[in-house]
Amino acid sequence: MVNLTPLLPELFLFCWALVVLASDLFSKRRSASLPGYLSLAGLVITGFLLIPAHDAYLWGGMFVSDPFAVFFKIIFLGAAFMAIGSSFGLAGRMTHHRGEYFTLILFSTVGMMFLASAKELITLYVGLELTTIPLYVLAAYTKSSRASTEAGLKYMIIGAVSSAVLLYGLSIIYGLTGTTFLQQITINLSIYWLSYGELGPAFSIALMAILAGLAFKLALVPFHMWAPDVYEGSPTPVTAFLSVGSKAAGLAAIVRIFVGAFIAFATPVMAPRDWGSTLAVLAAITMIVGNIVAIRQTNIKRMLAYSSIAQAGYIMVGVVAASNLGVSAISFYVFSYMFANMGAFAIVAIIAERTGSEQIADLAGFSKSSPVLAGLMAIFILSLAGIPPLAGFLAKYYVFAAAVQAGYTWLVVLALLTSVIAYYYYANVIRMMYLSADPNPHHIVPSFPAGLVLALAGIGVILFGLMPEPILKLAIAAASSFVF
Amino acid sequence: MMTVPLDYYIILSAFLFAIGAIGVVVSRNLIVMFMAVEIMLNAANLALIAFSRFLKLMDGHVFVFLVMTVAAAEAAVGLAIVIAVFRARESVNADSLNLMKW
Numbered sequence: 018m019v020n021l022t023p024l025l026p027e028l029f030l031f032c033w034a035l036v037v038l039a040s041d042l043f044s045k046r047r048s049a050s051l052p053g054y055l056s057l058a059g060l061v062i063t064g065f066l067l068i069p070a071h072d073a074y075l076w077g078g079m080f081v082s083d084p085f086a087v088f089f090k091i092i093f094l095g096a097a098f099m100a101i102g103s104s105f106g107l108a109g110r111m112t113h114h115r116g117e118y119f120t121l122i123l124f125s126t127v128g129m130m131f132l133a134s135a136k137e138l139i140t141l142y143v144g145l146e147l148t149t150i151p152l153y154v155l156a157a158y159t160k161s162s163r164a165s166t167e168a169g170l171k172y173m174i175i176g177a178v179s180s181a182v183l184l185y186g187l188s189i190i191y192g193l194t195g196t197t198f199l200q201q202i203t204i205n206l207s208i209y210w211l212s213y214g215e216l217g218p219a220f221s222i223a224l225m226a227i228l229a230g231l232a233f234k235l236a237l238v239p240f241h242m243w244a245p246d247v248y249e250g251s252p253t254p255v256t257a258f259l260s261v262g263s264k265a266a267g268l269a270a271i272v273r274i275f276v277g278a279f280i281a282f283a284t285p286v287m288a289p290r291d292w293g294s295t296l297a298v299l300a301a302i303t304m305i306v307g308n309i310v311a312i313r314q315t316n317i318k319r320m321l322a323y324s325s326i327a328q329a330g331y332i333m334v335g336v337v338a339a340s341n342l343g344v345s346a347i348s349f350y351v352f353s354y355m356f357a358n359m360g361a362f363a364i365v366a367i368i369a370e371r372t373g374s375e376q377i378a379d380l381a382g383f384s385k386s387s388p389v390l391a392g393l394m395a396i397f398i399l400s401l402a403g404i405p406p407l408a409g410f411l412a413k414y415y416v417f418a419a420a421v422q423a424g425y426t427w428l429v430v431l432a433l434l435t436s437v438i439a440y441y442y443y444a445n446v447i448r449m450m451y452l453s454a455d456p457n458p459h460h461i462v463p464s465f466p467a468g469l470v471l472a473l474a475g476i477g478v479i480l481f482g483l484m485p486e487p488i489l490k491l492a493i494a495a496a497s498s499f500v501f
Numbered sequence: 502m503m504t505v506p507l508d509y510y511i512i513l514s515a516f517l518f519a520i521g522a523i524g525v526v527v528s529r530n531l532i533v534m535f536m537a538v539e540i541m542l543n544a545a546n547l548a549l550i551a552f553s554r555f556l557k558l559m560d561g562h563v564f565v566f567l568v569m570t571v572a573a574a575e576a577a578v579g580l581a582i583v584i585a586v587f588r589a590r591e592s593v594n595a596d597s598l599n600l601m602k603w
Contacts (some may be wrong), residue, residue: 138564139560139563139564139567142564142567142568142571143567143571146571146574146575150571150574150575150578153578153579153582154578154581154582157582157585160585160588160589161589162589163589163590166582166585166586166589167586167598169582169585169586170531170582170583170586170598171598173575173578173579173582174525174531174534174535174538174579177535177538177542177575177579178522178525178538178541180571180575181518181521181538181541181542181544181545182522182541184542184545184568185518185541185544185545185548187545188514188545188546188548188549188552188561188564189548191549191552191553191560191561191564192511192548192549192551192552192555192556195552195556195558196558196560197560197564
């Protein structure tokens with residue numbers, strides 16, 4: 018009998034998702050609060066189940082529960098918690114399928130948790146699909162809306178193509194190494210390399226296919242075209258979940274495969290069989306395009322979409338570093354990005370629900386009508402921009418430090434220049450809220466769950482900016498899951 | 502007994518993958534685009550099976566089973582979304598998905 022204890026959080030959350038589904042089926046009340054609060058409770062309990070997790074593995078190392086996996090699982094749970102918390106308004110207006118909405122978010126979270134724990138190609142692929150298939154449905158959730166179905170379809174086709182490309186790369190890796198276990202892949206590749214002194218073009222093709230497949234999931238330029246459309250068309254809480262949860266999941270996969278299995282091919286010394294320089298170029302154009310195109314956006318969801326594309330570029334700077342510091346830096350980065358981005362999207366959801374507008378221009382005078390919300394929005398935006406006392410600043414600092422240490426000074430200089438561009442469009446939102454003379458007619462008070470999300474995000478952004486030690490410790494432990 | 506060499510399978514799989522990729526890009530019909538994606542997935546499946554048989558290992562076979570399951574789930578969700586799109590705009594032409602542009 019296999020001891021399934023390391024799998025307990027996933028199993029629990031999966032069963033809990035079914036409970037949530039059933040609760041909506043059997044409850045007669047037409048409100049979102051029962052399945053919603055049940056989901057929130059389930060996520061909190063799953064979080065507690067994660068605490069006793071220690072280095073453990075199942076099925077010969079297919080599924081591992083190492084500090085890296087646990088750290089990312091905390092991020093997924095946090096993202097799901099905040100996405101569900103800001104969904105109550107949306108779900109309350111649904112006439113049908115309210116329970117399914119929450120259940121799908123939980124299912125997707127379970128997939129992400131599997132993905133973070135996967136140390137084997139089959140588990141990794143299935144985990145990735147378990148993550149994205151519920152997200153296709155969620156993106157198209159408001160069936161009557163043309164924008165939402167269009168977003169769902171675009172996401173679906175791009176997602177299917179990217180996973181096919183990824184799978185093709187994985188199949189070549191399997192053919193070259195004869196194993197699906199990441200650890201064994203590293204060993205077999207080195208044996209291959211030592212005996213033949215060459216890996217042949219097949220390995221390069223596989224590397225590029227895997228990189229392209231995962232770059233689609235992370236929306237790195239030039240694989241980003243789907244992201245703004247999908248982010249704009251999807252229901253706002255789903256957009257938030259996509260931009261944090263799904264991105265963190267793709268990142269976990271990239272780190273597992275490239276830093277975990279192909280670490281020997283990180284440096285340009287191995288050219289043309291290296292992935293470091295390719296990923297550095299992708300990161301560079303992602304930061305440039307993401308930040309520059311964000312400037313001309315008038316829709317705030319679209320602006321945040323481009324901003325999150327640029328953020329993925331900054332995260333890739335840390336992956337390129339492929340070092341102990343690099344992995345701990347990106348772990349911390351995603352953690353702080355989760356609070357800031359989920360918070361910003363939660364406010365957008367609250368405002369859009371009340372005013373029906375997603376335009377940046379309609380934020381005019383917002384600081385006078387709803388000062389607390391405006392203040393929080395300013396904090397989230399400043400954290401995304403990387404302004405000092407907030408968590409986003411430290412995150413950027415560590416990522417850039419890791420890249421400099423790894424010798425990618427040009428990339429860091431570029432990253433700094435593009436963050437200056439980013440100040441322009443981030444500041445534009447704050448300028449609209451605070452300096453515009455137009456009176457804003459909407460005094461907006463968030464509902465209790467949305468307020469909880471905002472409080473959590475606000476505390477996270479400020480607290481982990483001022484005293485990041487506990488999270489940094491966890492992030493450093495996460496990096497210890499890899500051998501450098 | 503004469504067997505087909507591994508190279509043939511891999512070349513066929515590369516061709517299938519290319520056909521699928523071109524199909525997704527060129528086709529304007531959403532249903533045909535889905536079929537093209539399935540061809541891409543099956544190209545990867547063929548490579549996995551060929552490698553698995555060549556290496557005399559079972560991992561590839563297991564992988565293919567799971568990929569087929571995933572592809573079925575994806576097709577189910579995908580076709581449901583296509584139907585939702587069709588209901589909203591009476592068309593399954595990809596060019597009609599033009600509500601959002603940068």
